[in-house]
Amino acid sequence: xxxxxxxxxRARFDALVAKYERxxxxxxxxxxxxxxxxxxLTPEAMDYVGExxxxxxxxxxxxxxxxxxxxxxxxxxxFLQVCNNVTCTMLGSEALLAVIQEELGIGNxxxxxxxxxxxxxxxxxxxxxxxxxxxxxxEEYVEKLTPDRLRALVRRLREGGTLDAFSRxxxx
Amino acid sequence: MKLLAPEKRILFRHIDTPNLTSIDVYEKTGGYQxxxxxxxxxxxALIEEVKKSGLRGRGGAGFPTGMKWxxxxxQSGKPIYLLCNADESEPGCFKDRVILEKxxxxxxxxxxxxxxxxxxxxxxxxxxxxxxxxxxxxxxxxAEAVTRGYLGRKILGSEHSLELVIHRGAGAYIxxxxxxxISSLEGKKGYPKLKPPFPAVSGFLNCPTVVNNVETLANIPxxxxxxxxxxxxxxxxxxxxxxxxxxxxWVKRPGTYEEEMGVPLKTLIDHYAGGMRDGARxxxxxxxxxxxxxxxxxxxxxxxxDYDDIARYGTFLGAGGIIVIPDHFPLGKILERIxxxxxxESCGQCTPCREGTGWLFKIARALEHGQGKxxxxxxxxxTARTMMGSTICALSxxxxxxxxxxxxxxxxxxxxxxxxxxxxxxRDRPTHLARMESDA
Numbered sequence: 358x359x360x361x362x363x364x365x366x367r368a369r370f371d372a373l374v375a376k377y378e379r380x381x382x383x384x385x386x387x388x389x390x391x392x393x394x395x396x397x398l399t400p401e402a403m404d405y406v407g408e409x410x411x412x413x414x415x416x417x418x419x420x421x422x423x424x425x426x427x428x429x430x431x432x433x434x435x436f437l438q439v440c441n442n443v444t445c446t447m448l449g450s451e452a453l454l455a456v457i458q459e460e461l462g463i464g465n466x467x468x469x470x471x472x473x474x475x476x477x478x479x480x481x482x483x484x485x486x487x488x489x490x491x492x493x494x495x496e497e498y499v500e501k502l503t504p505d506r507l508r509a510l511v512r513r514l515r516e517g518g519t520l521d522a523f524s525r526x527x528x529x
Numbered sequence: 530m531k532l533l534a535p536e537k538r539i540l541f542r543h544i545d546t547p548n549l550t551s552i553d554v555y556e557k558t559g560g561y562q563x564x565x566x567x568x569x570x571x572x573x574a575l576i577e578e579v580k581k582s583g584l585r586g587r588g589g590a591g592f593p594t595g596m597k598w599x600x601x602x603x604q605s606g607k608p609i610y611l612l613c614n615a616d617e618s619e620p621g622c623f624k625d626r627v628i629l630e631k632x633x634x635x636x637x638x639x640x641x642x643x644x645x646x647x648x649x650x651x652x653x654x655x656x657x658x659x660x661x662x663x664x665x666x667x668x669x670x671x672a673e674a675v676t677r678g679y680l681g682r683k684i685l686g687s688e689h690s691l692e693l694v695i696h697r698g699a700g701a702y703i704x705x706x707x708x709x710x711i712s713s714l715e716g717k718k719g720y721p722k723l724k725p726p727f728p729a730v731s732g733f734l735n736c737p738t739v740v741n742n743v744e745t746l747a748n749i750p751x752x753x754x755x756x757x758x759x760x761x762x763x764x765x766x767x768x769x770x771x772x773x774x775x776x777x778x779w780v781k782r783p784g785t786y787e788e789e790m791g792v793p794l795k796t797l798i799d800h801y802a803g804g805m806r807d808g809a810r811x812x813x814x815x816x817x818x819x820x821x822x823x824x825x826x827x828x829x830x831x832x833x834x835d836y837d838d839i840a841r842y843g844t845f846l847g848a849g850g851i852i853v854i855p856d857h858f859p860l861g862k863i864l865e866r867i868x869x870x871x872x873x874e875s876c877g878q879c880t881p882c883r884e885g886t887g888w889l890f891k892i893a894r895a896l897e898h899g900q901g902k903x904x905x906x907x908x909x910x911x912t913a914r915t916m917m918g919s920t921i922c923a924l925s926x927x928x929x930x931x932x933x934x935x936x937x938x939x940x941x942x943x944x945x946x947x948x949x950x951x952x953x954x955x956r957d958r959p960t961h962l963a964r965m966e967s968d969a
Contacts, residue, residue: 376694378651378734384716385699410716423718423876425700426658442620443819443866444777447858481702481870482620482819483659486777486852487784496661 360401366390370409380410384420388427397428425480432476433469435514438493441465442482445490452504453490454479460511474515494520530796533788539751539763539771540744541787544631550666552673555634561679563750567642568687570753575646579749581757583769588614588705588742589818589848590923591836598647598739600729607736611649612714613640615656615663615743616698616705619818620870621850624773625743627785629656629663632747633670637693639746641679642753644691647739651692655710658699667695702874706922707740708732709876720876721922742848744773764790768835772846776802778853779809790846791835798829798853809855813939817847819867820927822934823854844934860942861897864935868893871928882925885916889932896946905947906936 362370370390374383387410391402398421400414407417421427428436437457441450454465457477461470465479485491488500492507497520499510514520536542543549543558555561567575580595601609613636617625628636636654644652656664671693674680682690696714703709704719711733713719732738748770752760761769768790774797777783781803788797794814798804805811814829815821822844824832832842839846854863872886889912892905913929920926936943 376692379716381716382696382714385697385713388699389697412716416717420716420718423701424658424698427699441866442870443815443852443863444621444783446862446866447778447854480700481873482618482622484617484623484626484657486621486623486850487775489777489783493659498662 360395360399360405362390362394362405366394374410381412384410384412384417385424388417388421388424392428397430397432430467431469431473432467434474435476436495437475437477438480438483439465439477440481440483440485440489440491440493441479442486444486445482448489449503450479450490453492453502453507456504456507457511460508460515472515475511530800532796532800533771533792538787539760540628540635540747540773541785544627549632550630550634550670552634552670552677555632559754560634560750561638561677563753564638564641564679565685567645567753568685568689572646572648575642575753578757579646579752582748582752582760583757583764584745584748584752584760585769585836586742587744587748587772587848589619589820589845591846594741594745597729597741598643600727601647601737601739602730603648605737608651609647609649610733610736610738611640611644611647611652612707612710612733612738612740613652613654613743613746614705614707614710614740615654615660616702616710617660617743617848618657618702618705618874619820619848619850620867621777621815621818621852622775622848623777624775624785624849626660626663627773628743628747629660630666633663633667634674635750636743636747637667637670637674637679639749640693641674641684641691642749643739643741643746645689649739650690651694653694653696653714655696655698655704655714657704658697661697664695664697671695701876702870703876703922703924706924709922710740711738718876720878721924723921744849765833765835765837767837768846772834772849774801774834774849774851776851776853778851779806779855779858780804780853781806788834791833791838794824794829794832794834794851797834797851802853805853805855809857811853812856812858813854813860813863815850815852815854815863815931817845818850819852819870820930821845821847822930823938825938828938843937859897860935860939861893861946864893864932864943865890865897867931868928871924875924875928879920879925881916881919882928885912885925886928888912889928893932896943899949901946901949903947903949906943910936 373386403417404414407414461475463470467478548554576598584594585591698704701719704713706721708722709719728738763770775785786801811826813823828842868890872890875882875886877883913932916925916929
């Protein structure tokens with residue numbers, strides 16, 4: 358099966374490429390689009406991005422491997438990114454990692470949980486030290502976490518729930 | 530205690546206004562009036578006004594903004610780019626996020642005025658990938674500004690045109706370094722480049738490029754409305770204006786607070802941030818983000834937050850990230866986290882940084898985990914010194930400075946770790962975890 362953007366994403370790609378002086382500048386946003394469509398960046402997806410932007414595949418791999426937010430494998434439906442920098446550690450991020458280990462049986466090495474729904478990594482400062490400790494779930498920040506609240510969140514997500522009830526406004 | 534009255538604030542005067550992200554609300558607070566005024570001014574007059582204000586870059590390096598603008602060769606015939614650096618990633622810093630999420634139009638207005646001053650018709654906001662929420666807020670704000678004619682062709686009927694594009698980074702601290710940012714915006718890895726040539730002469734696509742921080746640009750509408758001299762009336766002689774200070778760590782009310790430069794650090798911690806949590810004792814303060822050497826409790830009591838006074842204590846204002854460390858939290862852990870950060874974020878181009886950050890982290894980790902050796906402190910110091918001033922960009926220095934600072938200011942803590950045995954892990958961990966749990 359040929360790897361290509363859905364018509365809707367193709368239209369978004371055309372619109373974003375038009376914003377730049379040179380096609381290559383659109384590499385990061387195009388990789389985001391590819392990640393949105395396929396969940397992570399397969400070699401085929403990266404080749405396709407290279408074709409679209411008229412740059413060699415090696416150049417695309419090179420950039421994709423440089424940036425943390427581009428996933429090179431399946432990270433599951435819920436990708437938990439636990440900040441472990443200074444303030445979050447001071448305010449309890451190690452206890453949050455322990456909760457994830459207990460509830461999901463995964464460490465912070467990016468491996469998938471047994472049900473295939475979750476993965477977890479420790480990340481650097483998310484720029485939210487005033488609401489530490491913070492976990493980024495996919496693209497959303499969940500702030501001022503305690504072990505109990507994280508446990509409740511993980512259980513909710515595991516049972517098919519969504520992030521909404523933990524939205525930033527509800528928390529603050 | 531002299532405090533900056535809320536109505537005297539420059540950046541945060543309207544920050545608590547409900548729905549400030551909406552263009553209607555922003556206009557009601559006087560928004561986009563500075564743009565109208567600026568469009569009636571000659572670009573050179575704008576640059577003069579900013580020079581007069583004494584405004585220095587708020588991203589950490591503190592370079593005078595008006596001078597940076599003045600370096601652009603306006604007659605080169607090449608397009609000129611204005612890039613807004615919203616890649617805020619230094620541990621402890623979260624001030625730009627407040628502006629981006631709560632008052633995006635203040636930034637957009639500042640960008641349009643700055644673009645007029647430096648004759649740029651195309652501008653990008655490079656925002657860190659993790660700030661997805663802020664990017665959505667900005668996207669909507671830019672669309673509103675286009676609809677009102679503040680962006681696009683012939684802004685408000687003037688000769689000035691500007692296209693403004695948001696560009697999301699993807700998780701790399703080094704892209705906050707201005708030449709790394711430019712590489713990334715060109716669709717490459719975020720490798721910094723040797724200077725000179727400086728971006729002002731040859732930056733994005735080898736064209737003249739100005740890179741300014743979010744907070745820097747957000748000051749511009751106020752400076753245009755009130756004049757550079759009025760801005761220079763805030764702060765101290767060499768540190769003009771106000772700053773956003775992000776206070777986090779072991780305090781009662783962490784947050785971002787605007788104050789005049791020269792404010793005592795003690796006022797920021799005790800008055801604004803409510804003082805220490807749980808009556809804990811202050812041990813150390815990181816004053817400007819993780820790359821700035823720490824202050825002892827005694828120094829934190831005395832220091833004034835301006836460029837000159839803080840330099841007397843061997844450290845910097847950085848990007849305003851103040852991390853307050855209580856005496857029950859192990860400094861070895863702090864150094865482990867900081868050195869890991871720079872090891873993680875080194876782009877790997879230059880040997881002293883690529884190898885040095887790894888060694889700093891390995892040694893700091895061993896110290897923290899009860900595997901310290903007598904030679905470790907000497908190795909840390911020698912490695913850190915070798916890393917200073919020997920690389921393309923300042924990340925290497927940023928990694929080395931806190932290491933030297935912690936060892937110099939808190940020798941006893943680290944000598945204890947270097948004597949090995951007593952890994953504080955066993956000794957201190959129950960205390961701080963217990964405190965955390967009692968808080969939860």
